Amino acid sequence: MADGNMTQPSARTLAQHRQLASTGQYATVMADTLAERGVGIEAARQAMAHTQDLEGRLAAFGTLSENSRNLARQHYAQALAAGTAGAEAVTQAVNAALGSAGEHSQRQIQGVGGPRPSMDVGHSWDHGDGLRQKVQDGLTARLARQIGLKYDPTVGRDFATMEMGDMAMQLVRATGARPINRGEAIRMAVGSHSTSDFVLATQGSLENVLARGLEARTPEIERAARFTTRPDYRESFSLSLTESSTPQEVAEAGEIKYVTVDEKGEKNPVLRDFASGLAVSNKAIANDRIDLLGGVAAAMLRAANVRKRIVMLEPIETNMVMRDGVAMFHADHGNLADSGGAPDVTTVGAAVKAMRTQKGPFGEVLAISPAFLIVPPDLETVAQKVVAALTPATVGEVNPWSGKLEVLVEPGLTDPAAWYIAADPARFDGLLWATKDDMTFPVVESKPGWTTLGLEFRLVWALDATFIETATWYKNPGA
Structure with missing residues (x-):
């Protein structure tokens, strides 16, 4: 193993690492990082033994953006190149991703649900964020089955068959509270704020199912469109050239003719906000009405797909x-x-x-x-x-x-x-x-029900075509 210092890799070394990455051994960002730190190809194969564990941990955090996931992969490769043990490298990498996600969370729409807190994974899956992610992973699996999607749980296998009331009981007890029954546990889990572990786990599982459902059930017109993200809602234009960019012949001692690139092309997508709301009662949670929560997920998925189709067809239809x-x-x-x-x-x-x-x-x-x-x-x-x-x-x-x-x-x-x-x-x-860069998939926000006892959810998505x-x-x- 190399010392972890960054060097300029040879083209051969970089190509070998990227070839290994292309076979599914690990991500390209890891390949580049390992190559830059002088890790040989055979050493890389051995060092990446914990990659599956890393990807499983990242998958459990369904709300992480792809940028945060790639940051984790990069940190993981850096830690391995520096000689950190595999399991410890995974923990460091996940913490780096969650730190990035926490910074993003504070910038999300405040709304009735309030800001989402940043998370720290720690070293335990038996309480705090670790336990919440296990519940989220298991609940995602239950909801996915309910609406006909394939999802194999990773860290939350024990919760994939557990009733929602029992999930609430475990999460509440992990905080030190002692509810006398599931009904009380649910009331405590839902509580008067939107940052309880049960609320966040339910919210995260809905986002996971939405993301996977949208990937599996894309509108047909999407095949004929290119996707991009936008950082904000401002108007901008695509690039154009003042003259043909075709290379011109240069005579001996002649000058190269330059072209100017500017924003004189067509207008890029200008993002618009769309939202819808749904609710689940405490009674439904206590009765383990996964069909109702699954119905919420299915309704949100249908609504998101309909909205995406409408937005993408507007330029054609009009x-x-x-x-x-x-x-x-x-x-x-x-x-x-x-x-x-x-x-x-x-x-x-x-x-x-x-x-x-x-x-x-x-x-x-x-x-x-x-x-x-x-x-x-x-x-x-x-x-x-x-x-x-x-x-x-x-x-x-x-x-x-x-x-x-x-x-x-x-x-x-x-x-x-x-x-x-x-x-x-x-x-x-x-x-x-296009979507907003932090809303590649719809964002689910939640708050305790005000006119009814239970949870209220809203789906928020910014997109345009x-x-x-x-x-x-x-x-x-x-x-």
Whole structure:
């Protein structure tokens, strides 16, 4: 093992570590950190033996951002490179992540639930934050099963089959209180404030389920959009070039021609806040009505997915006006069919040709490749036939679009006749959707019920979507 001091790794060393990371052994941020500290590849394989434990601990803290998780992974690799024992390195790494999360928590929406406290994992899973995370992990597993999601508990396996009243009892007793029965434990657990371990565990488990549900049940239109995050709610614009960025020939003793980069492109997503509220009574908790809490989770998941779909479809459905004052789909942009028609080899061919021949603002050929044929449910069968693989008897029967376009059926499209083709958002800018950087998934906030005995929850999410390029989408209004 190296001494842990940072050095500039050789390209070979860095490549070896990243190759090992690509096989799933550990994260890329760990690979770079180990390489920078001179840890050899074989030593790295042995040192990373506790990585699974680290990832399990991080997974238990469902509200941690990806930035906080990567910070933990980096600290873990640094500690290992410095010779720290694996288990101790894991604890140091989790503490670093929670310290970062605690700073973020104080900046979250204050609301009726108040700020979320920062957390310190300590060395025990039998009380305090450790016990709360075990309960949260187990409750997440119960809720996930209730709404049909797969989730395997890690640190909270013992709580994955426990009733909510018993969870409340354990959490309350861990504080030194001695409730006489589950009903009293629940009243003490819910209490008059939003920072009790039971409230935070329930809140965290709902956030976990929402995050996993949104990942598993994404709207179809999301496949054709690129995701980003925004740091705030301010208006900003995408970058553009004052002249073509194509490299120009430089004559002998000639000068390189520079271009200027500025924010003269299309407007980036401007975040908007969305929220909804739900409640669970003390009686439901005492009766272990996991179906009701699962119903809250399912309702929040449906609401979040509906809102995401609506937001992402707004630029399409409204044919938003671009920065040049012209609608997104317009003859001036070369992305609207002259006359409508149902999807077939001819109409799709015209759309593909129009996209492939699009030019940039300086006359440069953009060479955009279409990836998706996007249709409402009414056109699903027709669209599938257009791109279906054929077994031709003659050359003339070959379908030129077979295997070239993927059909996306988006039920949120309201015009039953209109259809679109779109480029791969990973290669070409087009539809862009964004959330706030600390709200990649919806945030769940809670407070004790005021008009009823129990817990009240609200879901808060900041997001928006917009087109930042006209050449990568094409519309045919249909027959």
